[in-house]
Amino acid sequence: MVSFYTVGCMSGSSLDGIDLCYAEFTGDIETDKWQYRILKASTVSYDSDWKSKLRSAKELRGEDLIKLHLEYGHFMGKTVKDFVEHGDIKNLDCVASHGHTIFHQPNLGYTFQLGDGETSAAYFKQPFVCNFRNKDVALGGQGAPLVPNGEKFLFCDNEICINLGGIANIGLKGLQGYDVCPCNYVSNKLAAIHDPTLEYDPNGEIAETGNVITEILGKLDALHFYEQLPPKSLDAEWIEADVLPILNTTQNSIPDLLMTYTEHVTNRLTEACKNVRDSLHDENKLKPKNVLKVLVTGGGAFNKHLIRLLQCKLQDQGFILEQVDEVTIAFKEALIFAFLGLRCLLNQTNVFRSVTGSKSDSISGSIHRPTHYVNSDSRIIRYLMEKNKDRQTP
The missing domain is CATH 3.30.420.40 (ATPase, nucleotide binding domain)
Incomplete structure (x- = not known):
């Protein structure tokens, strides 16, 4: 050693x-x-x-x-x-x-x-x-993403790792990994429009006051990227061209848009966890009754509103959200x-x-x-x- x-x-x-x-x-x-x-x-x-x-x-x-x-x-x-x-x-x-x-x-x-x-x-x-x-x-x-390549060795006790950065990605013990959806990149932009002094929505407090706009949520969920099978990755250019135009800030309130986008992110992440679990079952790498633990890190993990929504949805699907220290949350990618x-x-x-x-x-x-x-x-x-x-x- x-x-x-x-x-x-x-x-x-x-x-x-x-x-x-x-x-x-x-x-x-x-x-x-x-x-x-x-x-x-x-x-x-x-x-x-x-x-x-x-x-x-x-x-x-x-x-x-x-x-x-x-x-x-x-x-x-x-x-x-x-x-x-x-x-x-x-x-x-x-x-x-x-x-x-x-x-x-x-x-x-x-x-x-x-x-x-x-x-x-x-x-x-x-x-x-x-x-x-x-x-x-x-x-x-x-x-990309590259982080799952390190999780294979350093976080091998965690079945599923999710990183909530500008883009959210998922990793499965180095066996699989891909970008799931835009995350902080979008919510930070919306928060700054709502209040130019803000760099992000603290604890998701702005989003929590809003309501989900069903029509916009449907357009987000219908984006072609989500139909593609992994491996796949995202970039800022795609977000600017395909995602942000759906979030019309002149016709909708920022709190409603933030709430809608938070709903979108948590839906996509929950779906990704289910897909990963299904792939393990299909390859006989997981026993039917296994409960998978999910480790969530990155800046978005400090968004209490987002994490509450994600935790509820994951628990409903039989996943357990793991607790981790704040240093690991913030600096796992580095x-x-x-x-x-x-x-x-x-x-x-x-x-x-x-x-x-x-x-x-x-x-x-x-x-x-x-x-x-x-x-x-x-x-x-x-x-x-x-x-x-x-x-x-x-």
Whole structure:
């Protein structure tokens, strides 16, 4: 058994900021059994300038997008460096970042996460890993969601994991995973229209005062995406083009729209849980009387109104909603990207075709070496060399 120390970085479509998670991973590449401890975690919120830049990035011409790619690389590097220094983090083997998604069109063969890796690497004395999606897309996969690939190892005691971020996704012990529906991306926009001082609907309090608009709920549920079988993934462009126009804010009150959309999200998530359970039954991987536990994390898990609705619907269908600490709720995605980066450096598969639908499993991520050679940079390499030596010893 050996322990590695990694910082993971996550920026989602809801534009809350950069989630940073410093974690210890203990395990062994021979058994591939792993445990984790979150040692420090923090969210660095985007200021209005960065929110504006990220929202408008997809409209930029080529040269300006390259400039922003480099600028965000510097921003990421400085942000993580400050986190490490102010947190007095001494033991660190690598840093891993998801980046910030600007384009995601896997069916057209491309995805793009902002943040130049070589630029960010200039700030560290350890390897920096990013660009986790492109190889999977090149192999014909969706390149998303990636979190279920880490849940396979770190949350294997949880049958179903749901993440409520800008987009809600579901994972089943690394056996399956896909994007279910837009979540905070939509509700945050509606809350900001209702009150420009709000970045989200606190505890779902605005939604709770509204009523479900049956006609709009029907249009949302009829979207073609929900008819597609997994693997499948969503992007901001689809949400802007297909979802937001249905939520007419000039003809309907924001509380009613928020309540309607909350109903939509909880319906889609409940249906996804039922479909996952049915697939397990069909493959004889679940006994008929098994009650599945559902772990819900991500920013949307702090929306008390949404969670109450979801819990009632899941219980009616025979599921149990698990309780979890607030740190795990808030930083699970950053934690998992820290782990995916570590697996990349350890030459271990970190993206599975059962989740993304690609031609094969892969070791994904671009590794950027630090500016100068230091002992900590070689720690993972030394571990791999020792393992290789042990294999060759008769």
